[in-house]
Amino acid sequence: xxxxxxxxVEDFEAAAMPHLADLYRSASLLLRDASQAEDLVQEVYxxxxxxxxxxxPGTNCRAWLFKxxxxxxxxxxxxxxxxxxxxGFASPTDQDNIVAEPPVPQxxxxxxxxxxxxxxxxxxxxxxxxxxxxxFSYKEIANTLKxxxxxxxxxxxxxxxxxxxxxxxxxxxxxxxxxxxxARKGGSA
Amino acid sequence: MNVLNFNPKHCERIRSQLDAYxxxxxxxxxxxxxxxxxxxxxxxxxxxxxxxxxxxxLRRAVAKQSCPEGLREAVHERLxxxxxxxxxxxxxxxxxxxxxxxxxxxxxxxxxxQWLRVRRGRxxxxxxxALGVSDHVQCAIKGHNYPEVANPxxxxxxxxxxxxxxxxxxxxxxxxGFQVLEAHICSVPGSPRKYVHFITRGRGTILSxxxxxxxxxxxxxxxxxxxxxxxxxxxxxxxMDEMDVAGFESKDYFGFVVSDLGQNEVLQIxxxxxxxxxxxxxxxIGAAESEAPVPVLYPDRVLRGILDTTERTGAxxxxxxxxxxxxxx
Numbered sequence: 432x433x434x435x436x437x438x439x440v441e442d443f444e445a446a447a448m449p450h451l452a453d454l455y456r457s458a459s460l461l462l463r464d465a466s467q468a469e470d471l472v473q474e475v476y477x478x479x480x481x482x483x484x485x486x487x488p489g490t491n492c493r494a495w496l497f498k499x500x501x502x503x504x505x506x507x508x509x510x511x512x513x514x515x516x517x518x519g520f521a522s523p524t525d526q527d528n529i530v531a532e533p534p535v536p537q538x539x540x541x542x543x544x545x546x547x548x549x550x551x552x553x554x555x556x557x558x559x560x561x562x563x564x565x566x567f568s569y570k571e572i573a574n575t576l577k578x579x580x581x582x583x584x585x586x587x588x589x590x591x592x593x594x595x596x597x598x599x600x601x602x603x604x605x606x607x608x609x610x611x612x613x614a615r616k617g618g619s620a
Numbered sequence: 621m622n623v624l625n626f627n628p629k630h631c632e633r634i635r636s637q638l639d640a641y642x643x644x645x646x647x648x649x650x651x652x653x654x655x656x657x658x659x660x661x662x663x664x665x666x667x668x669x670x671x672x673x674x675x676x677x678l679r680r681a682v683a684k685q686s687c688p689e690g691l692r693e694a695v696h697e698r699l700x701x702x703x704x705x706x707x708x709x710x711x712x713x714x715x716x717x718x719x720x721x722x723x724x725x726x727x728x729x730x731x732x733x734q735w736l737r738v739r740r741g742r743x744x745x746x747x748x749x750a751l752g753v754s755d756h757v758q759c760a761i762k763g764h765n766y767p768e769v770a771n772p773x774x775x776x777x778x779x780x781x782x783x784x785x786x787x788x789x790x791x792x793x794x795x796x797g798f799q800v801l802e803a804h805i806c807s808v809p810g811s812p813r814k815y816v817h818f819i820t821r822g823r824g825t826i827l828s829x830x831x832x833x834x835x836x837x838x839x840x841x842x843x844x845x846x847x848x849x850x851x852x853x854x855x856x857x858x859x860m861d862e863m864d865v866a867g868f869e870s871k872d873y874f875g876f877v878v879s880d881l882g883q884n885e886v887l888q889i890x891x892x893x894x895x896x897x898x899x900x901x902x903x904x905i906g907a908a909e910s911e912a913p914v915p916v917l918y919p920d921r922v923l924r925g926i927l928d929t930t931e932r933t934g935a936x937x938x939x940x941x942x943x944x945x946x947x948x949x
Contacts (some may be wrong), residue, residue, distance in 0.1 A: 541681035
């Protein structure tokens with residue numbers, strides 16, 4: 432009963448390494464620092480390896496890795512916030528002030544949307560990334576981030592709205608008219 | 621598309637569901653309701669399209685983010701390093717464990733052999749030093765074979781005979797603060813071994829300088845056994861039978877300084893004395909002595925010889941000599 436089967440690192444790698452790029456991208460977009468993201472991902476894999484014996488084969492390895500990633504990420508952010516080096520959580524009341532639906536440009540460039548994403552507060556950015564990029568269900572997100580399902584829903588919704596708002600602001604800065612504006616102009620003409 | 625939207629509140633409610641709809645998180649009934657509305661509402665349909673476009677743009681942009689080239693290898697290396705069974709990047713296999721075990725056994729064997737050598741060496745040193753202690757206790761302490769006032773040097777030289785008379789000056793010169801009260805040739809009852817014995821007084825106690833011929837015996841070398849080295853001579857020390865003794869050997873003789881001054885004090889005196897005594901013996905006897913330290917040499921037969929001698933003479937310690945205290949001087 433005390434026997435624990437020996438786990439080969441090759442088995443762990445076979446299960447975990449396919450998700451390396453996804454983990455790195457999320458870490459990079461959330462930390463906004465490539466070097467920190469690399470370190471974080473390495474730490475995630477080390478931690479995952481050390482606790483791989485607890486992982487049940489056949490369950491979602493990717494979700495498990497992301498759970499470790501976010502656990503470490505939150506720990507890192509808490510540490511950095513203490514040192515006043517990064518943003519804290521955005522105040523929800525600030526988000527409540529967003530009332531009007533922002534117009535979104537017809538053509539969205541990769542750089543623009545990544546720039547817009549960077550401006551979204553991290554607590555919303557992470558749920559948007561998990562839901563829209565990594566395709567996690569709300570339940571999985573709630574489980575990973577250890578927050579209620581309702582909070583996930585509201586953060587996804589607010590996060591997307593903030594992203595659209597940022598995109599619209601960028602477009603305005605560039606002098607690009609959104610299709611809505613075009614449509615309105617066309618309608619009024 | 622037919623666009624007839626007459627209910628702004630309904631639109632507002634549907635739009636609040638659009639994100640969950642986009643994430644496919646709505647119940648079937650609610651999804652159906654949203655779909656029904658989208659079919660009839662151009663604004664909401666455009667809104668969904670806008671949100672979908674942003675979502676797709678985000679997926680596309682993030683997917684293009686490349687993973688650093690070295691990251692996979694770095695993770696791989698760290699995993700290998702952390703993997704149990706790896707040490708400094710090398711996999712420890714069963715044969716390596718076997719080699720390590722063998723090395724351990726060999727080390728333990730060598731250590732135990734060394735321990736045995738040291739133990740035997742200490743036994744031999746004790747046996748040799750006991751010769752000096754036994755004569756000091758027997759002749760000087762118990763036998764009190766010295767006068768209160770020092771005998772004249774001429775008389776002492778006569779007692780020592782021409783072979784050892786020259787040593788009187790050496791001992792006197794090398795023991796500042798001590799006065800040579802007596803010098804003679806003596807032996808312990810039951811043993812043919814002869815001792816050249818100088819009895820001195822100083823620092824409130826009696827101190828003996830004793831020489832006796834070596835036969836086949838030799839004191840062992842080794843850092844665990846030798847207490848001091850002086851002029852290429854190894855010195856040994858011990859405390860036995862309430863006496864402190866320091867011993868050394870020349871080509872043909874063992875030399876001892878015995879007193880109750882303390883081991884270090886006695887050793888210091890012997891350190892000053894040993895080279896001079898060795899040289900004097902060489903001059904007197906005419907045999908050149910090697911400057912090199914005596915090599916390790918204590919085979920069984922030598923040890924047996926020493927032990928036989930001490931047993932025969934009862935000289936394994938002054939306390940074991942016996943009660944007669946008779947000296948053959």
